Amino acid sequence: MNIALIAHDKKKDDLLAFVAQHKEVFSQHELFATGTTGLRINELTDLPIHRFKSGPLGGDQEIGARIANQEINVVFFFRDPLTAQPHEPDVSALIRLGDVYQIPIATNIGMAKVLINAIIRNEV
Known part of the structure; x- marks a missing residue:
């Protein structure tokens, strides 16, 4: 499964903690992220991750294009x-x-918990 990871500046630490907490789950999938978020996730977890441009420089649009081409399964x-x-x-x-x-998109920690549990149960 291809998973995109994105976070606004004030939410990056929350996403990093979430990915670190669920590293085993994320390690079983292909990861994609906007620039800074991807770099920080990789530095924290050593998970391989394809990095696009920073969000404000077009990274969100690059991930959007992947969604439109049905190359991203979860965000x-x-x-x-x-x-x-x-x-x-x-x-x-x-x-x-x-x-x-x-495409399921978790925009906050509450929905992220629901989505990660669905991924664990192979329901996505």
Whole structure:
């Protein structure tokens, strides 16, 4: 399964902790991430990860293109709902593509827990 990992700056630590906690699960899949998030995940966990550009520089759109080409199966996108993002249209487009192609997207820790359990049970 191909899994995309994305996090806004104020949520990166939350995503890193989540991936580290579930490293065994993530190690069984192909991982893709936006630039800084992917670098930090790799440094923390040593998991191999394909890194796209940083989100504001087009990384969200690169992952969106993979979703549109049915090359991403699941997205963990820890969003910061309290901080305005300069690339918000890209974020909205990525989430819209997830809806169009019926790709599950966890945008917070609560949904991420549900989604990781579904992955463990092979329900995704």
